[in-house]
Amino acid sequence: MKKRDVLSRRGPLYCWLLPVLLLVVLWSSGLAQAQKMSLLRAQGGKIVDAGGQEIVLRGFNVGGWLLQESYILKTDTLDSQARIRGGLLRTMSDQELEDFYARYRASFVTKADIDFVAAQGFNCVRLPFHYDLFLTREQRVARNNVSRRPRDPRTVEAYVQSLTRWYDQNQLFTDPQNLDGFRLIDQVLSWCAANNLYVILDLHAAPGGQGFDRNINDNFVPLDLWKRKDSKGRLIYQDITVRLWEKLAARYQHDPRVAMYDFINEPHKVNVENGLSNDNAEINVLYSRLINAVRAQGDQHLLLLEGNGYGNEYTNLTPDKLRIKDRRNLVYNAHRYWCPNDPKAADPNPNQINLLANLAAFRDKWQVPVWVGETGENSNEWFAGAVQGLNAQKIGWCHWNLKRVEGVTSLLRVRHYGSILTPEGRTALLRNIQFKECVPNRDVIAALTSPATARTPFATLRIPGTIHATDYDMGRNGVAYHDAYAERIDYRKEAPTNNGSICRNDGIDIQRVADQPSNGFAISDMAAGEWINYTVSVAKPEAYLLQARVKNDAAAPARLTVRLDDKEVGSLTVTPDPAAAWTTVSVSTAVLPAGQHTLQLYVEQPGASVSWLQFTPSSTTPTTQGGQ
Template sequence: MLIFLLVPIQLFAQGFLKTSGTKIINEKNENVLLRGYGLGGWMLQEGYMLRVYRDGQQHKIRQRIEALVGAEKTQAFYDAWLANHTTKADIDALKAWGFNSVRLPMHFELYTLPVDKEPVAGRQTWLDKGFEMTDSLLAWCKANKMYLILDLHAAPGGQGNDLNISDRDGSMPSLWENPAHQQKTVALWKKVAERYKNEPWIAAYDIINEPNFGFEDPVNDKNGLKEKTNVPLKKLMMDITKAIREVDNKHIIIIEGNGWGNNYNGILPPWDANMVLSFHKYWNFNNVASIEYILKYRDQYKVPVWIGETGENSNVWFTQAIRLLEDHNIGWAWWPLKKLGSNNPLEIRTNDGYQQILAYWSNRGPKPGAEMAWQALMQLAADTKFENNIYHKDVIDAMLRQPHSREAIPFKKHAPGAIQAVDYDLGINGVAYYDMDTANYRVSDPALKQGGNSGRMYRNDGVDIGGSEGNYYVTDIETGEWLQYTIHIPRNGDYLLKLNTAADSTGGRAVIQVNGKAVKKDVTLPATGGIQQWRVTDAGKISLKKGTYTFRVMAEAGGFHLKELIVASSY
């Protein structure tokens, strides 16, 4: 797997991070801008990451697996999943790419028994597994001089009505409805703080991820978006803070509002001198208005803010969001590092057997045999390993280089020959390519919810891509859209230009530019009778000297699909 070092690695002096007014600083009093990734899907599976869209809580997925292969093999699958999903190789890669921090979503069941399984009610049984995994992750972070944020993602009983997030059983009392769950949560954080109180590469404790619960109006406001006081949430977070401070006065404590982290009504002012406000941002416009509320809190209470989760969108959205956040000195943790899907740096491969399992679970196919299901699940677990992941360098480039650069760089080293259309240059929209429909902004405007790559494969820009591995192509090209390719010409000579296209009933018309100058206009593209009926169109000959050129294929009239730009030597 090829790893690109896209930005200079930022080294920080070892020492505990702390707050200073609206900044997070290190022991040298230097501003620290956290740039990180959340390890979603490792300790806690969320259904959508596995393409399970109905009853996607981890415990329900586990029950379905057990019904297919039995309890013993189910346990072996989860052991393999936890061993493979995140390793030192992942953390080494994050450092090499240019990130400086990691957020660990913790499932409480790896650290302590659930309340209803405690042998003695009211006592806390501690489990080694979660602490050992955290110790290993911390060691990998320390070796790379990266900060680790501990995040309680699945709290005892579950902290909200969005059940998948916290692996909550909605038929049972929540975190907010059972004092024993709250006592266990407080005890867990005290145990964590005791263990890691002297670890400076742990940046902070993110004490409750995305609370989303309607205290005042549980029927009409079940996720707490309109909550006015948030009394139970504030009380529990204050109790957790008190317990942590009994053993650890060094680490930052991060709090989150209700309504998936953003509703701070009744919660502020902060009650601790070393506290950071987190907020989460998805699917909305990347303008000052979208973060104005959190900036007001920051300025009013002189407290740093940090975005603990964001992502799940196109590269265009990523670049815009990071530019906005960093312009306001707000650090970030993107979500997630890997899953089944291409809008993250690492993609977990699927397999035919697992697709059959998904079909069965969604009532679209027969029940797979136990042996086949077992092989498919273990292949899936093996494919979570870093070395088996598909690396999406375009995502990394969009996050770390493109927010600060208007330069296009090659996606691949292109020479004369058949150049795959999907291998256009890396860069922002309007520089490396131009696409009309680039990102999902459905929260700000429900009509703008289908932007980005409609095929959801290979790359994560605005460009629509279809096909399958080894046979990708650009689809649904609209009038005015274009793609750019950096091509090295090895010698002087004449070169033939050709386009390999397909179209259903109407073709299209293209312009080919070289270094910004139109060299072939009105290239008429045929209607081929189907998206898989490809036909090569000769665009003519041009003379080129040895050197590196930028070629652009521009849609003067859209409606076609592009598989290849062919630059063929005529000698």
């Protein structure tokens, strides 16, 4: 007899109970894993476990999953999740949209992704989410109506009226077993606990929107969290935010798998220029309400506060200024992007804490833990300097981000898929975001986890053989390579450290090439005095013919020196070519000693781009790759 026949003969009650029992088993398993972890707490400027052991939380953000950000998906012109949904709704029904997002959420992050994060040695995951995941699917239809007509203020007002009605009738966030948000959090907690990873719950898109940037907070009207009042004069979005955290605390208050509650991600432009105060008064009021609401339930989780100005500025938000009775277990956040890693660099405002010196000083003055909830979007050189500086101060951090379409700064790279607005593009997207389809950015992982002086091979390189120019070693600027502009330390200077922003994430500039049979990339824009190291294995002592695939579109000849363990073995001159055509130049080397060595490509005179180097024994007729 077929299994489905057995089930049908046991009746509908059994068929209904089976999935419920399965959920109970999974929930019990998650709780069993949770018992191996302990609720974290603050002890002075440290985060400690139940036994008083200091825990420094270092991990990854899983952004772009439970809140889509356009640049992560390469849909920049759409600008936000609401506008992506609005574009999709031109050709989809509400139900079809829900079905697509269910498949997207089921694919973007899975247990395999979390297992991979843990395998790299990290111990936490920050989970950015959108508040609309805690609405019912029927309630999200009202939000979809605004996405369809975002420029019509009447649709926004109608949505606010709906939220107000649901709030007053206690119809918001009341069914944890069936709401997507709770289900997804439970799933992540289970995956993370199996790997002894803590989870930080991050309300990334708060009701109404906490700033101007729609990518970050998916607002319809900027700063509505701080400004929008309902017909009764209430700051209704703030009331809804408090209720959401009350519901989250009610469900997770005793769950040690949760490290922290991150109340609101990156408030920004909450200032007098936008009709608000100049001292974060509005943020103080809401944070005080949130802290009191969570503590009223007996929840003692760590509470992460984010300052104004994208999470960094804490005027009027220090522990003594908050209107709360219980000041235990507060943690102060910084988001570090495009700023110096010099430990001596300091901001004159002691409440602006994204610089290393200010972070440590704020922690020591107020005796509260500090934590960098986001850091990234830079070069590997900057990553290494940042994490080494933070690690030296025992300040935890969370890299941004796990995945990004064609991203060189993320842990995993998602292949291009086309347009999310076409059926073919969506099919490709749902395939490409799966863990098995993603490409690990090994150089990013190395930058985040290796010692300052580490240099490791990016690829296995042998002589005789072909060395692709982009297969240089992994390591810091001055160790694996030298480039004059290898990190971005001024947010006002937007020039990319890698001019092509492709392939690798160092200061080395890389361009795509169609020249065959290359690996599709070449190093370019090399200045005089710059160099690149390769770890190579020479099979036997022998003289070689060195060929290089190069081009030069500069006005003067370029000259490259090739060294083996600091001894020059060849010099290559690349003549100018206005057509910038690829050509092959060659030189004979002296006898190269057998064994492992460092091969260095040094720029004597700039102008050349290099696709590959090929070493052929002098006794062998060379096979030229690519033609003259």
